[in-house]
Amino acid sequence: MRILLIEDDKKLxxxxxxxxxxxxxxxxxxxxxxxxxxxxxxxxxxLVILDRMLPTMNxxxxxxxxxxxxxxxxxxxxxxxxxxxxxxxxxxxxxxxxITKPFEFEELSARIRSLGRRSKKYEDDSILQYGDITYDSAxxxxxxxxxxxxxxxxxxxxxxxFMRSDGxxxxxxxxxxxxxxxxxxxxxxxxxxxxxxxxxRLCYVGSRLNLKTxxxxxxxxxxx
Amino acid sequence: MRILLIEDDKKLxxxxxxxxxxxxxxxxxxxxxxxxxxxxxxxxxxLVILDRMLPTMNxxxxxxxxxxxxxxxxxxxxxxxxxxxxxxxxxxxxxxxxITKPFEFEELSARIRSLGRRSKKYEDDSILQYGDITYDSAxxxxxxxxxxxxxxxxxxxxxxxFMRSDGxxxxxxxxxxxxxxxxxxxxxxxxxxxxxxxxxRLCYVGSRLNLKTxxxxxxxxxxx
DNA sequence: CCAAATCTTTAAACTGCCTTTAAAAAATAA
DNA sequence: TTATTTTTTAAAGGCAGTTTAAAGATTTGG
Numbered sequence: 273m274r275i276l277l278i279e280d281d282k283k284l285x286x287x288x289x290x291x292x293x294x295x296x297x298x299x300x301x302x303x304x305x306x307x308x309x310x311x312x313x314x315x316x317x318x319l320v321i322l323d324r325m326l327p328t329m330n331x332x333x334x335x336x337x338x339x340x341x342x343x344x345x346x347x348x349x350x351x352x353x354x355x356x357x358x359x360x361x362x363x364x365x366x367x368x369x370x371i372t373k374p375f376e377f378e379e380l381s382a383r384i385r386s387l388g389r390r391s392k393k394y395e396d397d398s399i400l401q402y403g404d405i406t407y408d409s410a411x412x413x414x415x416x417x418x419x420x421x422x423x424x425x426x427x428x429x430x431x432x433x434f435m436r437s438d439g440x441x442x443x444x445x446x447x448x449x450x451x452x453x454x455x456x457x458x459x460x461x462x463x464x465x466x467x468x469x470x471x472x473r474l475c476y477v478g479s480r481l482n483l484k485t486x487x488x489x490x491x492x493x494x495x496x
Numbered sequence: 497m498r499i500l501l502i503e504d505d506k507k508l509x510x511x512x513x514x515x516x517x518x519x520x521x522x523x524x525x526x527x528x529x530x531x532x533x534x535x536x537x538x539x540x541x542x543l544v545i546l547d548r549m550l551p552t553m554n555x556x557x558x559x560x561x562x563x564x565x566x567x568x569x570x571x572x573x574x575x576x577x578x579x580x581x582x583x584x585x586x587x588x589x590x591x592x593x594x595i596t597k598p599f600e601f602e603e604l605s606a607r608i609r610s611l612g613r614r615s616k617k618y619e620d621d622s623i624l625q626y627g628d629i630t631y632d633s634a635x636x637x638x639x640x641x642x643x644x645x646x647x648x649x650x651x652x653x654x655x656x657x658f659m660r661s662d663g664x665x666x667x668x669x670x671x672x673x674x675x676x677x678x679x680x681x682x683x684x685x686x687x688x689x690x691x692x693x694x695x696x697r698l699c700y701v702g703s704r705l706n707l708k709t710x711x712x713x714x715x716x717x718x719x720x
Numbered sequence: 721c722c723a724a725a726t727c728t729t730t731a732a733a734c735t736g737c738c739t740t741t742a743a744a745a746a747a748t749a750a
Numbered sequence: 751t752t753a754t755t756t757t758t759t760a761a762a763g764g765c766a767g768t769t770t771a772a773a774g775a776t777t778t779g780g
Binding site: 411 | 529530553711713
């Protein structure tokens with residue numbers, strides 16, 4: 273399942289991302305309410321886990337905005353003990369479920385599965401397809417019109433981001449955190465390098481896809 | 497018989513695995529409820545031995561989920577004394593048998609045999625076949641187009657992993673834990689060595705199968 | 721124009737895997 | 751039992767592919 277996790281506690285965020293990934297979910301994270309809403313509005317996820325207390329814009333507001341924009345993505349809200357009385361308000365705003373911090377991962381996981389069953393969209397396939405390429409994420413093999421190619425781990429993770437991006441602009445930070453992890457001890461400029469590598473790979477396999485720069489924001493994988 | 501053992505007590509787990517293997521069963525183990533359910537749902541076993549108390553997800557829940565997913569694999573539940581009142585609930589959930597800890601291995605063994613008789617699925621699966629080779633896991637004899645060959649214990653366990661891998665990429669850690677056990681006090685690099693041995697064996701018996709490296713992930717047994 | 725962002729290249733460090741070897745441990749034979 | 755063989759293990763050297771930082775070139779928007 274493609275999950276968007278909007279939570280400002282970076283430690284918790286990392287932990288959740290790690291565990292959710294172990295359950296074969298694809299996880300985007302975001303530590304900030306306004307950015308979170310932006311990503312939410314791209315409608316690229318099957319589930320949003322949303323903290324109520326966030327910098328720049330609180331979770332309830334994010335949810336309200338998203339719902340009024342017509343999005344019906346399931347949302348699980350996280351709330352600290354003491355904010356419990358907001359439960360009804362949250363549910364009224366369109367949250368599908370509520371979890372009170374601190375919580376067991378098991379519980380979250382169960383609720384995710386429960387919501388996942390409702391959603392038909394979700395399937396887990398190791399072979400991704402977009403435009404004129406396919407990518408086998410298990411073997412890390414990229415196939416284009418001209419030939420196939422074995423990708424390295426980082427290249428593969430990077431391509432996976434775009435294969436799942438559904439033609440949306442991906443922000444640099446989102447991409448980076450997918451490939452290297454949130455605040456990995458690595459120069460962010462490596463992303464430039466790997467974008468370069470990936471462009472060469474796409475070219476090599478004869479794809480018409482174009483990894484276009486959106487200056488100041490990130491990149492988008494364009495079909496023609 | 498292919499048995500899945502879901503039990504968080506690692507000592508007990510190891511002991512049971514050891515004994516069950518002595519009785520020529522193929523045993524997968526798992527110390528965690530959620531992971532256990534995932535493996536369970538792959539429907540790759542003839543019997544599941546399931547502890548009631550587990551981290552991350554309790555045994556009853558695991559059972560319930562598996563049954564509601566349509567799996568009818570026989571399940572023996574383990575329960576500590578004092579949880580006995582849960583017996584009925586467990587059985588209602590679809591357990592085929594219940595054993596109260598502490599128990600004699602003999603008793604478990606008898607019940608396994610009893611369930612084994614009931615299950616039609618279970619036939620002599622000691623002879624595995626894939627591509628142009630067969631492997632008799634009881635006698636540890638590998639047969640290829642050119643000739644046969646007696647394998648050593650580790651070689652056999654390693655080959656068995658791939659014979660049952662269903663053409664999927666097997667991760668190094670998964671392979672290692674199958675051949676040497678979870679956190680065995682052995683250098684992980686022995687896996688390299690044994691992969692090397694197995695490749696030589698496959699070559700020797702004239703197989704066309706290719707034990708391909710997926711760098712950074714593991715290996716896959718490819719047919720041509 | 722300038723400053724910032726991005727592109728491109730490269731060399732060096734690192735990692736993962738392969739292969740061989742020798743010695744320890746275990747199994748088997750005498 | 752002891753001797754012999756087989757299996758298992760650790761260790762080391764080597765190599766190729768991967769990852770990284772760094773630096774200069776280029777593009778872009780104001």
